[in-house]
Amino acid sequence: MVHFAPISTHKQRVKQWMTRPFIALLLLSIPTSIFCQFQGLNPYVYSSPLSIQVPAPRYFTKSVGTFQAPRKLYWYADPTLQNQAQRAITLLSHGLEEMLSYTTPTNITFIETYNPKKAQIVINGPANYPNPNNLQIPTIEQQYYSLEIEKKKITIYLGGVAAAFHLYSNLQQWIYYYTDVAPYIFPDQTYYPLNCASIKDYPESRYRGMHLDIVRHFFRQEHIAQMLDAMSIYKFNVLHLHLTDDQGWRIEIPSLPKLQYTAAYRNGSQIGPYKNQEYDTLKYGGFLTRNNIRFLVKKADELGITIIPEIEMPGHALAALAAYPNLSCIGGKIIQQKASNNPTNLAENTISPFEVATGWGVFDDVFCAGNEETFKFLETVLTDVIELFPNSPYIHIGGDECPKTRWKSCPKCQKRIQTEGLHDEHELQSYFIRRIEKFVNSKGRKIIGWDEILEGGLAPDATVMSWRGELGGLAAAQQKHNAIMTPGKPLYFDHFQSKDSTEPHAIGGFNPLDAVYNYSPFPSSKKIIQFNDLQDTISPYILGAQGNVWTEYMPTWDHVQYMTNPRLQALSEGLWLPDSRKNFNDFIQRIKLHTTLWSYYGIERWGNHFFQTQAIEH
């Protein structure tokens, strides 16, 4: 039997945090009032840890009495569960042990038993427990959990491994309630009896993701780890990591060393608003090593999160072309084009070497679709990526914003169009994606692409990530392809969250907290007439949604935190609950009590306008 070390508990984390002398010193210098945000809370409203839980459980009923924990508390987990989900069960039992220690004056000794009749805590699962290693985003049934708290017994049902992580997320918040919130509301109590109650809970969206762009600005292992922690507290199950683009290549591929030496660094960065076209000249870059990635994948797995890697193709490839210009149509950057307007005639044009992009936007130079070397290169990269992300059912291959300018005049690309019997460059893009899909499928994985992969015909088993609104996702679902919704409005967290003039510069747009909270990816909530009648047939193909954090205008991690929190938390409840159960004002009351919890995980910054239910117009 494999032994998994449990993740450090909340208490341990606090301890680790407090023992850092610098932080401890800082704490002493902060006025004590900051720690009293819980004083004066109504004890009737905040009588249980559920009063601060985000996302709120779907069904909750309270009954008379409290759980009476014996001095020796026996817990039992179904043997099938133990075999399939040993690590999750270990984590859960540690969480329960810690949580219960606040609910009774007794010192409890937690003992595992193989006899369910003897146990005060019984953890059950379905008869046919799903194999957790079958490379898929867990189904709704696998994410379902229930918790029955009676006077003498606690009964837990877990639909799958994912459900264990969801319950553990609750426990993290409940322990926080007992350690940090309850002592202010009930200053005379030394423990907080656990009320008899029943919780039945499952998410509305099967896929609940966050995305992070580490290309436009590079964020290290520790930052990404911090995001995983924040996601885990709020029951997210996917982190989509944007690893390559025009402005940098951020994943180590040892057999292609120029990706590390050349493609990972740029000679400056665009600064300020896009229209100003101002740049600095500082060398900027970095990349995640294979060990960084192994660490993050393992950590994510221990938190019930899948990391989906994204390798952009055929566009957004300038960094790779700067390292390997032979993979482009022309071999370099055209700096002066002669009147004959024949960009392939090198003699007539002035060509300079490609450089990793310093500015934002979309670039004409893309991978050559007529060159076999391009596919050889990408297959080498994808082979490494697939090995490094063993838990991800999907490899995101980008597919967005690929100008066809070079392909139109490239002899190799044109020859490919001819030999493959394609109509135009859009079908050439489709050929490109289908060919890559075939390779990815041969390694047992599936592809996700941005909604542009619909153009020229969808690859047979591709999942579409809909970012230019929702029509792409809905059209994919209509074609019986899975879709994930990430419409710029309201799920791009690089947009403004308030119209207040003090907000830091952002890419544009306006995605306030309430819009994020009220978002649902399903057609029932849409005002799109042509899809109204297709609700039942389309919905099963919509896996869920994710919030995207593009970082052109977020140069520091501090800034990423500012733009992400609390929109991340709003999205977590928005994707967990059905529209009928959502209550934005109630969410605000709960989430504003979480800031101390965040600080334990290194989140020190959040949107200025957090406490406003309406953003300021000016």
Ligand SMILES: [Zn+2]
């Ligand atoms: Zn070409």
